[in-house]
Amino acid sequence: MSSKDLHTLGLTQLAKGLDSGEFTSVELVQALLDRIEAHDKELNAFVTVTADAALEAAERSDERRRKGENGVLNGLPIVHKDIFCTRGVLTTCGSRMLENFVSPYDATVVERLADAGAVMLGKTNMDEFAMGSSNETSYFGPVKNPWDLDCSPGGSSGGSAASVAARIVPAATGTDTGGSIRQPAALTGTTGLKPTYGRVSRFGMIAFASSLDQAGVITRSAEDAALLLGVMAGFDARDSTSIDHPVPDYLAGLDRSLEGLRVGIVRQHFDAGLDAATGKAVREALAALESRGASLTEVDLPNLDLSVPTYYVVAPAECSSNLSRFDGVRFGHRAQDPEDLLDLYCRSRGEGFGAEVKRRILTGTYVLSAGYYDAYYLKAQQVRQLIADDFRKAFADVDVIAGPTAPAPAFRLGDKTDDPITMYLNDIYTIGANLAGLPAISIPCGFAGELPVGLHLVGPHFGEERLLNTAHQYQLDTDWHTRCPEGYA
Amino acid sequence: MSLDKDQVQHIAMLARLRVADDEIADTVDKLSRIVDFVDQLSQADTVDVVPMAHPLDAAQRLRADVVTEPDERDEFQKNAPAVADGFYLVPKVIE
Numbered sequence: 001m002s003s004k005d006l007h008t009l010g011l012t013q014l015a016k017g018l019d020s021g022e023f024t025s026v027e028l029v030q031a032l033l034d035r036i037e038a039h040d041k042e043l044n045a046f047v048t049v050t051a052d053a054a055l056e057a058a059e060r061s062d063e064r065r066r067k068g069e070n071g072v073l074n075g076l077p078i079v080h081k082d083i084f085c086t087r088g089v090l091t092t093c094g095s096r097m098l099e100n101f102v103s104p105y106d107a108t109v110v111e112r113l114a115d116a117g118a119v120m121l122g123k124t125n126m127d128e129f130a131m132g133s134s135n136e137t138s139y140f141g142p143v144k145n146p147w148d149l150d151c152s153p154g155g156s157s158g159g160s161a162a163s164v165a166a167r168i169v170p171a172a173t174g175t176d177t178g179g180s181i182r183q184p185a186a187l188t189g190t191t192g193l194k195p196t197y198g199r200v201s202r203f204g205m206i207a208f209a210s211s212l213d214q215a216g217v218i219t220r221s222a223e224d225a226a227l228l229l230g231v232m233a234g235f236d237a238r239d240s241t242s243i244d245h246p247v248p249d250y251l252a253g254l255d256r257s258l259e260g261l262r263v264g265i266v267r268q269h270f271d272a273g274l275d276a277a278t279g280k281a282v283r284e285a286l287a288a289l290e291s292r293g294a295s296l297t298e299v300d301l302p303n304l305d306l307s308v309p310t311y312y313v314v315a316p317a318e319c320s321s322n323l324s325r326f327d328g329v330r331f332g333h334r335a336q337d338p339e340d341l342l343d344l345y346c347r348s349r350g351e352g353f354g355a356e357v358k359r360r361i362l363t364g365t366y367v368l369s370a371g372y373y374d375a376y377y378l379k380a381q382q383v384r385q386l387i388a389d390d391f392r393k394a395f396a397d398v399d400v401i402a403g404p405t406a407p408a409p410a411f412r413l414g415d416k417t418d419d420p421i422t423m424y425l426n427d428i429y430t431i432g433a434n435l436a437g438l439p440a441i442s443i444p445c446g447f448a449g450e451l452p453v454g455l456h457l458v459g460p461h462f463g464e465e466r467l468l469n470t471a472h473q474y475q476l477d478t479d480w481h482t483r484c485p486e487g488y489a
Numbered sequence: 490m491s492l493d494k495d496q497v498q499h500i501a502m503l504a505r506l507r508v509a510d511d512e513i514a515d516t517v518d519k520l521s522r523i524v525d526f527v528d529q530l531s532q533a534d535t536v537d538v539v540p541m542a543h544p545l546d547a548a549q550r551l552r553a554d555v556v557t558e559p560d561e562r563d564e565f566q567k568n569a570p571a572v573a574d575g576f577y578l579v580p581k582v583i584e
Contacts, residue, residue: 198547339580349504365503366520384541386538
């Protein structure tokens with residue numbers, strides 16, 4: 001293996017090469033830094049590249065390897081979505097508000113991956129405060145989709161998805177509040193996992209909607225996602241919603257046969273709103289699962305249509321509360337020459353936030369304001385309960401629910417920016433899992449024209465093992481996840 | 490339009506968010522569309538449905554009331570726009 005080809009390998013293959021001494025972490029990291037240099041001008045996937053720190057960390061990992069002190073990710077490169085706090089490194093959340101914010105501490109996710117030996121190469125671009133499905137709300141400009149540079153990579157974890165798809169890095173962290181890991185994974189032909197709510201710590205992950213936010217990964221295979229989840233998952237006392245639940249050996253669970261797996265299909269997922277070529281690719285994937293011994297059953301999620309409106313009450317309400325911390329006083333953007341304290345607050349926030357973030361704060365403030373709370377927020381939390389009940393009933397009969405991740409392949413940049421509702425409906429298949437706190441994964445399952453299509457698998461709470469197992473078995477039979485966009489081989 | 494300019498200005502003040510004059514028409518239009526869209530929730534039958542408090546029905550965890558964090562004020566204040574003698578500076582509030 002020449003160092004020219006190291007970018008083509010996933011985490012598991014890279015770990016083997018490092019273990020056998022075929023190449024060092026320093027060589028690997030240098031090769032990927034060269035990829036960033038060569039390709040990020042066109043993709044805009046990175047906000048910050050930490051080249052010097054990465055080479056130093058790689059050197060230390062090589063040293064540890066020589067001494068036989070090996071973490072499971074020792075010397076393996078990773079990038080973090082710029083929503084995760086990284087000590088001493090710029091953490092912008094894609095916003096002018098945090099343009100100059102240098103975090104004084106590490107997020108738990110960042111810390112755990114570093115403790116296992118992973119080497120951070122940089123921070124990836126994202127929709128501002130993770131509010132968006134196209135990466136166009138970033139203060140630092142949109143990320144481009146490596147499959148077609150005129151298209152969006154999806155969002156909000158668009159920089160993470162684009163950098164993994166373009167073979168710049170083997171893996172990236174992401175966060176998912178309504179589909180922000182899975183939708184960009186689908187649109188870029190990568191594997192994206194959103195774990196169960198509370199499975200991975202939210203400490204140091206800049207909050208958007210705290211009852212929905214969950215950290216996860218974007219990788220080139222389910223096997224690599226299993227490797228990372230094993231390191232990231234687990235109880236964290238610093239996150240008040242972290243769940244103390246044993247972490248299984250996700251890698252050991254991958255080999256299980258799909259014989260007898262009960263796969264639920266939701267009829268509404270294949271209704272008129274679905275692009276024809278996307279539907280065809282997903283149906284072929286379902287047939288492939290069947291040929292491995294899985295059985296397909298129709299399940300009913302009667303309140304599914306209400307998931308997007310429910311989300312657009314709950315998420316903005318929580319966002320308006322969470323983002324009140326940005327007041328121009330303790331950190332973040334501050335307006336020049338304020339007349340008084342009120343002017344300082346209003347102008348710092350008015351200048352620091354972009355249009356979509358402002359809309360969500362205003363929507364949230366409205367639904368929580370006096371006289372409207374019962375009609376909107378309380379009502380939405382009731383409907384949310386109905387949606388969660390639908391899933392609970394469905395999972396009495398099936399092990400996973402399968403369908404499309406997104407209604408259509410990647411759309412052109414600028415196509416959906418005029419109407420917020422059109423953009424919001426992009427997450428119609430993914431939002432339910434967030435509202436019910438369920439784990440879900442998107443894996444590549446074919447193409448619509450030249451653009452990749454994602455298969456969406458949802459599991460019951462703490463069902464990550466079966467999701468990863470199903471995805472892995474599918475990836476043993478198919479090569480969609482190994483397809484590389486032209487010009488990035 | 491389900492919202493008007495005055496309502497949006499009122500909400501913006503509650504949110505301590507300045508909406509510039511050239512942004513206001515677009516904000517009223519888009520917020521109205523969002524409110525119309527989420528209004529479909531009113532059709533759902535939610536009689537006797539307990540609102541969700543937590544997706545896994547978990548309760549808030551308590552911890553012992555002991556000091557667990559060291560003082561890192563100097564470190565934290567490196568990100569502050571204006572500080573003096575360990576304090577955060579804001580425009581004069583009390584006359």
